[in-house]
Amino acid sequence: MRRCPAGTHRSSLPAAVGRVNGMLRRTGVRTALVAAPLVLFVVGGGLAPLLAPADPAANDLAASLLPPSPQHLLGTDQLGRDQLSRLLYGARISLAITAAVLTVSLAAGAVVGAIAGYLGGWVDRVVARVIDVVVSLPGMLVALAVIGVRGPGVENLVLALSLWSWAPYARIARARVAGMRGSPHLDALRLLGAGRGRIIGRHLLPPALAPCLVYASTDVGTIVLGVATLSFLGLGVAPPHAEWGQMLIEGRPFLASAWWLAYPPGIAITAVVFAGNLLGERLAAGGERPSVLRLIRPGRMRRAARPATGAEPPAAPDAVLIVRDLSVAYPGDGGLRRVAAGISYEVRRGQILALVGETGSGKTTAALAPFGLLDPQAVVTGSAMLGARELAGLAPEDRRRVGVVFQDSAAVLNPLRTIGAHVDEAVRNAGRGGPRGATRRVTEELLGMAGLPDPAVVAHRLPHQLSGGMRQRAQIAMALAGQPELLIADEPTSALDVTVQAQLLDLLARLRDELGMAMVVVSHDLAVVAHLADSVAVVYAGRVVESGPLDAVTKAPDHPYTRGLLDAVPRPGAAPGTRFRTMPGRSGIGPDGTAGCGFAPRCTIAVPACAITPPALEPAATSAAHRSACLRHPSRSTTTDGTC
Numbered sequence: 214m215r216r217c218p219a220g221t222h223r224s225s226l227p228a229a230v231g232r233v234n235g236m237l238r239r240t241g242v243r244t245a246l247v248a249a250p251l252v253l254f255v256v257g258g259g260l261a262p263l264l265a266p267a268d269p270a271a272n273d274l275a276a277s278l279l280p281p282s283p284q285h286l287l288g289t290d291q292l293g294r295d296q297l298s299r300l301l302y303g304a305r306i307s308l309a310i311t312a313a314v315l316t317v318s319l320a321a322g323a324v325v326g327a328i329a330g331y332l333g334g335w336v337d338r339v340v341a342r343v344i345d346v347v348v349s350l351p352g353m354l355v356a357l358a359v360i361g362v363r364g365p366g367v368e369n370l371v372l373a374l375s376l377w378s379w380a381p382y383a384r385i386a387r388a389r390v391a392g393m394r395g396s397p398h399l400d401a402l403r404l405l406g407a408g409r410g411r412i413i414g415r416h417l418l419p420p421a422l423a424p425c426l427v428y429a430s431t432d433v434g435t436i437v438l439g440v441a442t443l444s445f446l447g448l449g450v451a452p453p454h455a456e457w458g459q460m461l462i463e464g465r466p467f468l469a470s471a472w473w474l475a476y477p478p479g480i481a482i483t484a485v486v487f488a489g490n491l492l493g494e495r496l497a498a499g500g501e502r503p504s505v506l507r508l509i510r511p512g513r514m515r516r517a518a519r520p521a522t523g524a525e526p527p528a529a530p531d532a533v534l535i536v537r538d539l540s541v542a543y544p545g546d547g548g549l550r551r552v553a554a555g556i557s558y559e560v561r562r563g564q565i566l567a568l569v570g571e572t573g574s575g576k577t578t579a580a581l582a583p584f585g586l587l588d589p590q591a592v593v594t595g596s597a598m599l600g601a602r603e604l605a606g607l608a609p610e611d612r613r614r615v616g617v618v619f620q621d622s623a624a625v626l627n628p629l630r631t632i633g634a635h636v637d638e639a640v641r642n643a644g645r646g647g648p649r650g651a652t653r654r655v656t657e658e659l660l661g662m663a664g665l666p667d668p669a670v671v672a673h674r675l676p677h678q679l680s681g682g683m684r685q686r687a688q689i690a691m692a693l694a695g696q697p698e699l700l701i702a703d704e705p706t707s708a709l710d711v712t713v714q715a716q717l718l719d720l721l722a723r724l725r726d727e728l729g730m731a732m733v734v735v736s737h738d739l740a741v742v743a744h745l746a747d748s749v750a751v752v753y754a755g756r757v758v759e760s761g762p763l764d765a766v767t768k769a770p771d772h773p774y775t776r777g778l779l780d781a782v783p784r785p786g787a788a789p790g791t792r793f794r795t796m797p798g799r800s801g802i803g804p805d806g807t808a809g810c811g812f813a814p815r816c817t818i819a820v821p822a823c824a825i826t827p828p829a830l831e832p833a834a835t836s837a838a839h840r841s842a843c844l845r846h847p848s849r850s851t852t853t854d855g856t857c
């Protein structure tokens with residue numbers, strides 16, 4: 214026989230315990246053990262007619278108050294009724310009432326909370342106050358008041374306990390849904406034409422129900438206790454029904470002489486309360502991992518833009534999107550803080566406009582503000598037209614004319630739904646659905662258009678089963694469902710590797726060419742958009758500092774910031790060994806950061822006038838369509854000492 218080396222056996226015991234523990238945890242056996250008493254009584258109660266040895270209401274005064282014996286495993290009560298049978302039927306009644314109360318409370322609470330969380334505003338404030346009031350009231354008093362008014366009985370018992378216990382569910386659901394409000398996923402759904410009811414019912418309630426269910430397992434104990442207490446007070450289930458609280462009342466006078474009357478229902482109530490609480494704790498500790506919320510980032514549709522204030526060059530006749538004098542501000546400590554001002558751009562049919570700038574420059578703000586896709590607190594002014602119509606007043610069906618592709622596809626796609634289900638929904642919202650098979654055919658066609666191989670197979674995949682590039686293609690397929698004339702792509706390739714990035718850019722270019730769509734592509738990388746865009750608007754510190762046809766802006770950059778951006782990335786034809794240059798200083802924050810040009814503090818050719826006068830966008834040397842906002846560009850007469 215082989216011997217263990219000295220000391221090995223000592224350390225192997227904790228290790229073995231750890232292994233068993235780990236195995237129990239992985240297999241879920243620990244949770245099953247914790248839930249066992251609850252399951253036991255649920256099954257016992259459910260099968261009571263089969264398992265109970267006698268009729269729980271059958272009196273036999275000759276067998277009164279018999280102690281436990283093989284004939285009566287838990288003895289008999291003062292009327293000679295079999296206690297085990299009453300315990301099993303009692304489980305049936307107590308747990309059925311508990312289940313009814315939990316169902317009503319959970320459903321009502323989750324729906325109220327989800328609606329309040331989604332709508333926000335005064336609805337949310339009112340619901341929040343009501344929840345606060347209900348939660349702060351002593352539950353048993355509420356129940357007593359309701360039963361006092363309506364009288365005892367099972368229905369009134371359920372109503373009384375539900376009126377007291379719905380509020381925590383509403384609070385949980387409200388918090389969860391409020392956190393999801395404004396997520397890219399919901400923004401995308403709204404843009405695809407999904408109504409409020411559908412968004413709340415299909416997309417917000419399921420994730421809100423998950424934490425509610427965890428709470429419900431803890432609540433089992435509280436409700437079982439509530440049912441028993443009210444029955445114990447004579448306000449719940451009336452005799453001769455076997456109910457655990459009722460059994461306790463009947464056993465109370467015999468506590469000293471016949472312990473088997475009160476102890477079994479007391480132990481059953483305690484076991485179920487403990488099991489419910491422990492189960493709730495275990496689920497709460499382990500159940501949050503696949504949370505949808507973790508993947509969601511904040512932000513939401515907001516305010517309508519108002520008409521333009523400044524004079525701008527006339528828009529091209531085939532312009533699909535015309536944005537004029539867009540300003541965005543957020544409330545801060547000292548009042549509103551502007552993060553974008555005076556932004557104007559347009560994009561023509563079959564053309565791609567790139568909005569470029571460093572991180573925080575305001576390019577995403579410039580692209581999403583016209584569509585109400587910013588944080589709810591954003592105060593947006595300016596005008597945005599989709600063709601000839603104000604975007605702000607656009608009907609939901611017209612909103613489908615705009616598709617949006619967000620940077621973070623994992624946040625847009627619901628991890629619990631297949632790619633096919635996402636696109637199917639977009640197809641139906643766009644009014645292109647039909648019978649299931651017909652919708653799916655359109656879905657597969659769209660997935661194919663977005664360049665996904667084997668669309669029928671991909672449609673059955675969940676988002677996490679696809680690569681980042683494939684998920685972006687799935688988002689593009691969703692956006693295409695509404696046959697949009699305009700596509701907004703917010704940094705669509707920034708999280709992807711270079712090869713996939715190039716393939717996606719090719720796809721966008723192909724869609725522009727084949728479908729004649731206009732696109733606004735947001736990117737921090739001028740080199741990326743150089744392969745794709747027809748025109749460029751360079752954004753710095755919340756203002757457009759240079760705009761124009763791609764060739765003009767990239768080959769003859771007029772603004773020192775644009776030159777800085779171009780020098781910081783590899784350029785075709787650059788001599789071998791050419792070093793990239795970095796720009797000194799930090800990105801400017803908002804148009805109110807300096808009185809003059811926002812870039813002046815970092816600019817190597819700035820003159821004193823640059824810090825005083827905010828430059829306007831004016832035609833640059835190459836053409837009237839190429840404009841830049843710099844006092845130092847050649848067409849201006851500013852001298853190097855700053856005098857004009």
Ligand SMILES: Nc1ncnc2c1ncn2[C@@H]1O[C@H](COP(=O)(O)OP(=O)(O)OP(=O)(O)O)[C@@H](O)[C@H]1O
Binds near residue numbers: 588802803
């Ligand atoms: N909810 C908000 N509240 C306050 N300020 C905000 C909010 N959202 C954005 N900002 C500010 O607006 C400015 C522009 O942000 P924006 O997201 O448009 O920049 P960006 O150029 O797209 O940057 P990135 O590439 O990092 O997304 C930033 O200074 C940012 O801090």
